[in-house]
Amino acid sequence: MREGIPKAETVNLTSANNTVTVTNNINTSATTGQGNNITVSAPLQIAQPTITFNTTGSTGSGNIIFNNTINGITPGSNTLILQAGNINFNDSVGNLIPLNSLNITGGNINSIAPINLANSGLTINARGDVNLANILTTDNGIINILATGNITTRDMTTAGGNITLESSNNIDTTAGILNSLSTATTGGSVNLTATNTINTGTIITGGETINLTSTNGAINTQAGILNSSASDNNGGNQTLNASGTITLGDINTSTASNSNNSQAGTLDISSGNNTINLTGDINTSATQGQGSDVNFNANVILPEPNIIINTKGDNTSGNVTFNGTINGGIDSNAGSNSLTLETGTGDTTFNQSIGDNVPLQNLTINSGNVITQSPVNVENGGININATQNVNLGDTITTDNNSPVNVVATGEITTANIISNGSRIALTSNTGNINTASGILNSSFYHRRRGRNQPKCGPKFNYRRSKYPHRIQFRNQSSGSPNPRRKYN
16 A cells, blocks of 8 residues: 555454354445455345445445355345445355345446345446346346446346346346246336347346347347237337347237237337348237237348248237348348248338348238338249238339249239249239239240350350240139239230
8 A cells, every 4th residue: 555545444254153243334445545345254144224335445445255145134124235346246145034125336246146135126336347147036126237347147037126237338148037027917127228239138028118229239139039928918019229230039029918908019120230130030919909010120131941920919910111121141042031921900011122132932921001112032932912901012023933923912902013934923802903004014934045156164045035924813803703814025
């Protein structure tokens, strides 16, 4: 210690009978100097409603180290306040008698053992990293962690309490489950905010909201499921917003309630660098009530073979809106990724192109209204649309490699160009009109044959039109018999 700068003395707590009972605050702080360490090596019992350990100092703070267990004297009646430099928990908290709350202000916060708290929960304000390497449980108590460094957690269970994690760097919860579900019908909200990346495992809220926000990084939830579904109430809304790429696993905001007034949670996803990797299915459906909307506010990539989005409701259904492009995930293996949309009476709207870089294999839509406003490219599979209302295909549809186009609508069907390269095109309206005046329906098949005078450096191909194009069929059920037409374009 430099001369002239005071320093508080250290405190070491041990016990010959293996228990240290604390009835007063412990203070090793320094108003104008260096605070000093507190080390507890015996089991600690908090015997007052509130006990404070303070090691802060104006020039530096001492550390607090717990090498043994910490318990209250009456379940859920004792609060421990820690104000220090670094704080380490090397043994359990509340393994016998849970504390009411644990309030921590410090530098780096580390725990390698379970923490069990009652209904007031855990509050941490850290000037460094927070690493909770074991399970954390509260009985309807909140978990509120604010850190200038990284936040890393394992299982967190609050039985209805909210979970809030806010980091000026990264958040990683992939080693465990964040579970705010109560033993009753609802849980608490989960809110994660980071300056940089957020990586999560499974999050369960029992019908409450999930909000993930990265102001300068990516979000990845692929290690688990984001589950805000409810069995007896409304599903919880989910919002994901990142400046970087968002990679999603399964998402569930549905409700299984028997009430016709129940509603699933909405899903809204926005990416600043305009990339959403969708690797899991999405369910915003309602067993008896109203399914809810899904909004993609960036380009979507489908790395998996099959993705299903379900917004159906027994009462009403949610809409699905793509405000960016949709592409398969493997450029070298185009036509291997499929998308199925089950929106019931809800609408499906594509505001930008599908398959402009990597064509999809199958596009299946069972919906109310279906609207496309940009080109669609599919190969090795096909397009199947079944609409309870109208279909408006506002730009060119192109399929290849045995990929038929089949459109069935209760109401109007309006198309631009449809080019199927040898596969069947079928348009069926049950009660409305079919309008193809804005484009050409072309089912001709073009195949390649080797040119005659080919250079030695490689093959050369010419193109010729097949003599027999596949059928183009129009069917207007309201006017009686089908009206098939064969066209050569």
